[in-house]
Amino acid sequence: xxxxxxxxxxxxxxxxxxxxxxxxxxxxxxxxxxxxxxxxxxxxxxxxxxxxxxxxxxxxxxxxxxxxxxxxxxxxxxxxxxxxxxxxxxxxxxxxxxxxxxxxxxxxxxxxxxxxxxxxxxxxxxxxxxxxxxxxxxxxxxxxxxxx
Amino acid sequence: xxxxxxxxxxxxxxxxxxxxxxxxxxxxxxxxxxxxxxxxxxxxxxxxxxxxxxxxxxxxxxxxxxxxxxxxxxxxx
Numbered sequence: 361x362x363x364x365x366x367x368x369x370x371x372x373x374x375x376x377x378x379x380x381x382x383x384x385x386x387x388x389x390x391x392x393x394x395x396x397x398x399x400x401x402x403x404x405x406x407x408x409x410x411x412x413x414x415x416x417x418x419x420x421x422x423x424x425x426x427x428x429x430x431x432x433x434x435x436x437x438x439x440x441x442x443x444x445x446x447x448x449x450x451x452x453x454x455x456x457x458x459x460x461x462x463x464x465x466x467x468x469x470x471x472x473x474x475x476x477x478x479x480x481x482x483x484x485x486x487x488x489x490x491x492x493x494x495x496x497x498x499x500x501x502x503x504x505x506x507x508x
Numbered sequence: 509x510x511x512x513x514x515x516x517x518x519x520x521x522x523x524x525x526x527x528x529x530x531x532x533x534x535x536x537x538x539x540x541x542x543x544x545x546x547x548x549x550x551x552x553x554x555x556x557x558x559x560x561x562x563x564x565x566x567x568x569x570x571x572x573x574x575x576x577x578x579x580x581x582x583x584x585x
Contacts, residue, residue: 410515410519411515411584412515412558412561414561415558451584451585452585475584475585476582476583476584476585477582479582480515480558480577480582481584482516482517482582482583483584484516493517493580494583495517495582495583
């Protein structure tokens with residue numbers, strides 16, 4: 361296990377919790393992002409995730425470094441899964457430990473926001489009647505209109 | 509030679525994951541212009557370029573041996 365990694369196998373969140381836990385930690389926040397079945401009234405069959413793996417792992421580590429600068433004493437581990445993911449599978453896990461809980465909550469939310477901005481990972485939604493790479497422009501099949 | 513990589517929508521559009529460009533040097537903007545011309549519908553205005561795994565600016569210079577990647581809007585998480 362690496363503290364900032366892109367993986368193809370199913371994610372075991374406990375591994376990342378264990379990694380960030382230490383004697384000085386009074387709180388651990390664990391975020392797991394899952395594949396959702398319904399988005400804006402459209403049913404997802406599965407998601408296909410793809411990454412520019414070496415750069416993605418580098419960017420995840422940079423997010424970790426940003427967090428450790430903004431919230432001293434915090435320890436972070438992040439993993440993102442790629443490949444074909446089905447409903448309720450874990451796509452991303454973020455584990456954050458800190459001496460006190462506030463920083464652990466804040467840093468964890470910061471991490472997911474940054475992942476969505478800078479980490480080169482893409483998901484394709486596959487529906488019963490079509491598919492689309494998500495990104496800036498988005499068309500849902502039943503609505504036929506752009507939405508973000 | 510400059511190596512360029514394609515991901516997600518762009519990989520499907522180009523029909524390949526990577527290719528080699530026989531250039532000594534070019535700017536990031538020139539690379540984007542080349543891609544738009546080569547692959548109609550590329551959508552260069554929404555695409556960033558990473559050079560050696562770092563986001564680059566349009567005026568940055570790419571040299572032979574560099575590894576480039578087209579980064580369409582990301583959608584991880």
